[in-house]
Amino acid sequence: MLDCLKTKGNEVGKSKCSILALLQLLATLSVPLAIGLYTIVHKTNESDLARQNRRKDLDIAGGNRAKDESIANEVRKENILVEYQNSLAKILLDHGMTLNGSVSARFVVRVKTLTAVKQLDTVRKAFLIQSLYEANLITTAVSTESIISLEGADLNKLHLGSTEDDTERPSHACLSLAGAILTNASFRLDNLNGANFTNPKLRFADFTDSRTDYGQYCYHQIDHLSVSFHSAILNEANFMTALYDNAIFTYANMFQANLQKFTCRYCNIVGANLSEADLTGVTFSGPANIGWAKFINSKLINASFTNGVNFQQSDFTRANANGISIRQCMFYSATFFNSTFNHATIINSDFKYARMDGIDISQGMITNSVFNNAHLVDVNFSHTTCRQCTFLNAILTGANLQGAIFNMCNFTGTQINDKQLEQASSLAGSTLPNGTLVPN
Ligand SMILES: *[C@@H]1O[C@H](CO)[C@@H](O)[C@H](O)[C@H]1NC(C)=O
Ligand SMILES: *[C@@H]1O[C@H](CO)[C@@H](O)[C@H](O)[C@H]1NC(C)=O
Ligand SMILES: *[C@@H]1O[C@H](CO)[C@@H](O)[C@H](O)[C@H]1NC(C)=O
Ligand SMILES: *[C@@H]1O[C@H](CO)[C@@H](O)[C@H](O)[C@H]1NC(C)=O
Ligand SMILES: *[C@@H]1O[C@H](CO)[C@@H](O)[C@H](O)[C@H]1NC(C)=O
Numbered sequence: 001m002l003d004c005l006k007t008k009g010n011e012v013g014k015s016k017c018s019i020l021a022l023l024q025l026l027a028t029l030s031v032p033l034a035i036g037l038y039t040i041v042h043k044t045n046e047s048d049l050a051r052q053n054r055r056k057d058l059d060i061a062g063g064n065r066a067k068d069e070s071i072a073n074e075v076r077k078e079n080i081l082v083e084y085q086n087s088l089a090k091i092l093l094d095h096g097m098t099l100n101g102s103v104s105a106r107f108v109v110r111v112k113t114l115t116a117v118k119q120l121d122t123v124r125k126a127f128l129i130q131s132l133y134e135a136n137l138i139t140t141a142v143s144t145e146s147i148i149s150l151e152g153a154d155l156n157k158l159h160l161g162s163t164e165d166d167t168e169r170p171s172h173a174c175l176s177l178a179g180a181i182l183t184n185a186s187f188r189l190d191n192l193n194g195a196n197f198t199n200p201k202l203r204f205a206d207f208t209d210s211r212t213d214y215g216q217y218c219y220h221q222i223d224h225l226s227v228s229f230h231s232a233i234l235n236e237a238n239f240m241t242a243l244y245d246n247a248i249f250t251y252a253n254m255f256q257a258n259l260q261k262f263t264c265r266y267c268n269i270v271g272a273n274l275s276e277a278d279l280t281g282v283t284f285s286g287p288a289n290i291g292w293a294k295f296i297n298s299k300l301i302n303a304s305f306t307n308g309v310n311f312q313q314s315d316f317t318r319a320n321a322n323g324i325s326i327r328q329c330m331f332y333s334a335t336f337f338n339s340t341f342n343h344a345t346i347i348n349s350d351f352k353y354a355r356m357d358g359i360d361i362s363q364g365m366i367t368n369s370v371f372n373n374a375h376l377v378d379v380n381f382s383h384t385t386c387r388q389c390t391f392l393n394a395i396l397t398g399a400n401l402q403g404a405i406f407n408m409c410n411f412t413g414t415q416i417n418d419k420q421l422e423q424a425s426s427l428a429g430s431t432l433p434n435g436t437l438v439p440n
């Protein structure tokens with residue numbers, strides 16, 4: 001167990017020593033000895049740092065006051081961390097690893113934690129959070145609620161994810177950071193199964209290539225939940241190539257977020273704000289609920305919506321969805337004003353009561369879909385092929401059907417004139433607004 005103490009701990013925050021193992025060891029030893037051990041682990045890192053600083057000082061021959069202040073600052077931060085760790089070790093020894101017998105102990109730890117992280121630099125911050133995580137004090141791995149709440153904690157720039165040149169996947173399954181301030185934090189390549197990011201500030205946060213792998217049980221109230229971002233502030237956050245199952249983004253603000261090639265299966269994204277987000281190549285597959293969401297001015301190029309995603313009442317105004325593929329999805333009463341859906345493939349989908357005025361859905365392929373009562377004023381259907389679609393009572397005033405093919409479609413009660421219908425290159429098998437069936 002102590003082998004780790006001998007390794008060169010040149011990477012704080014990713015020490016080979018499990019903090020939990022260390023704390024368990026400490027429980028069997030006396031407190032002063034425990035503190036001593038802890039200090040050794042830190043000193044290794046600290047002396048590396050000090051050595052580097054000294055070398056730098058020699059280079060600059062003599063150094064200057066700024067340097068002295070910076071060293072003093074380092075020492076001060078190190079003292080804050082060591083003091084914090086010592087008092088945590090003491091509280092854990094006195095009250096047990098879960099602090100469950102003592103509300104006051106939890107409160108004291110929370111206050112001490114918030115105070116410490118506020119004063120620490122990002123590397124020490126990450127080390128501190130990682131140690132709380134490993135001790136299961138901020139997880140739902142052993143209890144239904146996290147033992148210490150980090151609500152309001154200043155965790156800006158917290159880096160728990162993988163570094164740029166590191167392909168190893170860290171794991172923070174069951175992590176609870178509900179309500180924390182995590183602007184510019186990083187969880188790159190991280191396994192976040194069961195993590196709770198309810199209500200935090202995650203502006204610019206980096207979740208590139210993160211995952212929600214199974215195999216980890218957390219004590220959640222919600223069945224099949226993986227990661228929760230309920231009400232999270234995720235403006236300009238990055239979820240490129242991330243892959244989540246059963247994730248929750250309800251009412252999250254993801255304005256201008258980067259979701260290129262993001263895959264979310266069975267996700268609940270109700271009411272989220274994805275306006276101006278880049279969702280190029282995104283995959284949303286169902287059953288899933290993405291109703292009442294905003295995709296205003298968002299990029300949905302080559303996106304894929306499949307297998308029962310419900311987009312009821314969602315807003316795609318001016319979205320760019322060229323090359324999108326939609327299969328078995330529901331857009332009841334959704335809005336698509338002035339959006340572009342060139343080269344779209346749409347199969348078995350429902351657009352009843354959708355408001356699609358000004359949509360450019362030209363050169364697409366639409367099969368077996370329903371547009372009953374939809375508003376399709378000034379729609380561009382040019383060179384689109386529609387098979388087995390119904391437009392009962394839909395409004396197609398001003399729609400452009402140039403070179404389009406409408407086979408076996410039903411226009412009963414549709415508002416469209418003869419001149420428009422004549423533009424189509426085929427209406428074979430379709431029922432015209434006056435009920436006439438065009439022969440095949
Ligand atoms: C604290 O938790 C442990 C293990 O979960 C349990 O055995 C013990 O009874 C709990 N103590 C209190 C006071 O709740
Ligand atoms: C976060 O990152 C952005 C863009 O890189 C930067 O403009 C901003 O100042 C950073 N904010 C914090 C709190 O680090
Ligand atoms: C996440 O944490 C918040 C605050 O502690 C809690 O209210 C919520 O129920 C948790 N969510 C899940 C899914 O456990
Ligand atoms: C989405 O979020 C942006 C930035 O916070 C805000 O300006 C915009 O009004 C929001 N959109 C909606 C529809 O709530
Ligand atoms: C979208 O897909 C088409 C066809 O596969 C491809 O030619 C195009 O480069 C893709 N566009 C983007 C932005 O990925």
Ligand SMILES: *[C@@H]1O[C@H](CO)[C@@H](O)[C@H](O)[C@H]1NC(C)=O
Pocket residue numbers: 317337338358
């Ligand atoms: C759609 O475009 C038309 C013509 O450019 C414009 O008059 C109308 O206001 C636009 N509608 C929306 C909702 O942007």
Ligand SMILES: *[C@@H]1O[C@H](CO)[C@@H](O)[C@H](O)[C@H]1NC(C)=O
Pocket residue numbers: 342360362363380381382383400
């Ligand atoms: C309609 O779509 C066709 C084919 O994509 C395009 O050539 C034409 O310019 C579009 N018309 C309008 C008014 O946007």
Ligand SMILES: *[C@@H]1O[C@H](CO)[C@@H](O)[C@H](O)[C@H]1NC(C)=O
Pocket residue numbers: 392410411412431
């Ligand atoms: C078209 O719809 C009308 C109204 O629902 C229906 O009566 C008619 O049978 C349909 N035509 C075909 C060919 O299915």
Ligand SMILES: *[C@@H]1O[C@H](CO)[C@@H](O)[C@H](O)[C@H]1NC(C)=O
Pocket residue numbers: 418421432434435436
């Ligand atoms: C129905 O409408 C088509 C074209 O819109 C027209 O050619 C046909 O004569 C009409 N049939 C009847 C019975 O009014």
